[in-house]
Amino acid sequence: MLENKIKNDISDILEVGDFILGSKVDELEKKLAEYTGMKYCVTCGSGTDALLIPLMAYNISKGDAVFTTNYSFFATTEVISQVGAKPIFVDIDPKTFNLDPELLESQIKDTIDKNEFKPKAIIAVDLFGQLADYSKIQKIARKYNLLLIEDAAQSFGAKYKDKKSCSFGDVASTSFFPAKPLGCYGDGGAIFTNDIKYAEIFKSIRVHGQGTNKYDNIRIGLNSRLDTIQASVLLNKLTIFDDELLSRQKISSYYSNSLENLLETPYISDENFSSWAQYSILIPDELDRDKVIEDLNKKGIPSMVYYKIPVHLQKGYEKYGYSKGDFPESERYGISAISLPLFPGLLPDEQVRVVSVLTDLLESISQELPR
Numbered sequence: 001m002l003e004n005k006i007k008n009d010i011s012d013i014l015e016v017g018d019f020i021l022g023s024k025v026d027e028l029e030k031k032l033a034e035y036t037g038m039k040y041c042v043t044c045g046s047g048t049d050a051l052l053i054p055l056m057a058y059n060i061s062k063g064d065a066v067f068t069t070n071y072s073f074f075a076t077t078e079v080i081s082q083v084g085a086k087p088i089f090v091d092i093d094p095k096t097f098n099l100d101p102e103l104l105e106s107q108i109k110d111t112i113d114k115n116e117f118k119p120k121a122i123i124a125v126d127l128f129g130q131l132a133d134y135s136k137i138q139k140i141a142r143k144y145n146l147l148l149i150e151d152a153a154q155s156f157g158a159k160y161k162d163k164k165s166c167s168f169g170d171v172a173s174t175s176f177f178p179a180k181p182l183g184c185y186g187d188g189g190a191i192f193t194n195d196i197k198y199a200e201i202f203k204s205i206r207v208h209g210q211g212t213n214k215y216d217n218i219r220i221g222l223n224s225r226l227d228t229i230q231a232s233v234l235l236n237k238l239t240i241f242d243d244e245l246l247s248r249q250k251i252s253s254y255y256s257n258s259l260e261n262l263l264e265t266p267y268i269s270d271e272n273f274s275s276w277a278q279y280s281i282l283i284p285d286e287l288d289r290d291k292v293i294e295d296l297n298k299k300g301i302p303s304m305v306y307y308k309i310p311v312h313l314q315k316g317y318e319k320y321g322y323s324k325g326d327f328p329e330s331e332r333y334g335i336s337a338i339s340l341p342l343f344p345g346l347l348p349d350e351q352v353r354v355v356s357v358l359t360d361l362l363e364s365i366s367q368e369l370p371r
Contacts, residue, residue: 022228047175050189126155
């Protein structure tokens with residue numbers, strides 16, 4: 001069994017004492033690069049650092065503008081602020097939850113016209129497992145000579161046509177947080193590139209800006225090394241990862257086929273294969289989402305709300321003066337979206353019960369509304 005194999009491998013690591021950036025890390029980096037079709041993979045301590053390190057490597061700093069979605073985990077924007085740059089928010093496409101390419105170009109043009117910050121980069125997030133619209137975003141990045149970073153924290157394993165997640169843009173990053181499609185037993189992340197120059201810079205930054213040895217520090221860096229135990233866990237889980245993706249796909253298809261006439265289910269374009277990090281639905285505006293969640297919980301059905309408060313309305317960004325209504329789609333999803341249980345081991349009868357309980361609840365609540 002996989003669990004026993006992981007335990008045995010961890011025991012071997014403890015016996016040898018090969019804890020940090022050991023041989024298993026090298027092996028993992030090679031296999032991840034091969035899996036994604038990229039030349040180089042550099043692991044690091046977290047998905048957040050996997051975003052921060054490229055910004056540092058490309059010298060994004062004060063006076064620069066980085067364009068990204070405001071409907072994502074706080075880390076996507078946080079790293080922009082950490083290097084001193086200005087995050088420029090772009091609302092989402094109401095069909096996909098992902099950054100809207102047309103609004104992206106509009107924000108870039110507006111930033112150029114204002115001439116207050118210099119456009120330098122785009123961080124496109126593959127939300128809930130579906131790839132952003134890179135066919136359009138890549139053209140925009142080239143048009144304005146911007147660095148394109150793919151935030152694939154939730155999309156590892158996803159595909160657009162035959163091209164896999166983590167192979168779009170100039171750089172891609174992913175996360176191995178336990179809740180992610182490919183998760184370890186703690187924190188971990190990885191960066192992908194086809195440029196050996198930047199691969200070496202990423203490696204330097206993750207170890208305090210190290211040069212030829214540990215006491216040769218040639219740049220400001222971080223302490224962001226992946227430990228060998230996490231690498232071992234990921235190597236083992238990678239052997240069953242494609243099967244788990246297919247399981248997620250089957251569960252999601254069952255949910256969508258069962259619920260599509262009742263509420264707004266996720267839209268996945270024909271050429272996209274989602275890794276289904278989450279299965280998120282929109283509760284109709286006339287219903288109370290909190291009541292739906294409470295009633296589901298009473299019936300033993302867990303659910304989650306992600307990004308209840310979009311980043312532009314978070315206290316950490318109040319200095320920019322954003323208000324409610326500035327990004328209507330992100331705000332609508334913030335008050336309407338919930339995610340249903342979705343993991344490879346979810347049994348068929350459990351899936352049926354999720355759909356049955358949710359259907360009954362929505363119909364019951366709807367009947368209670370004033371007519």
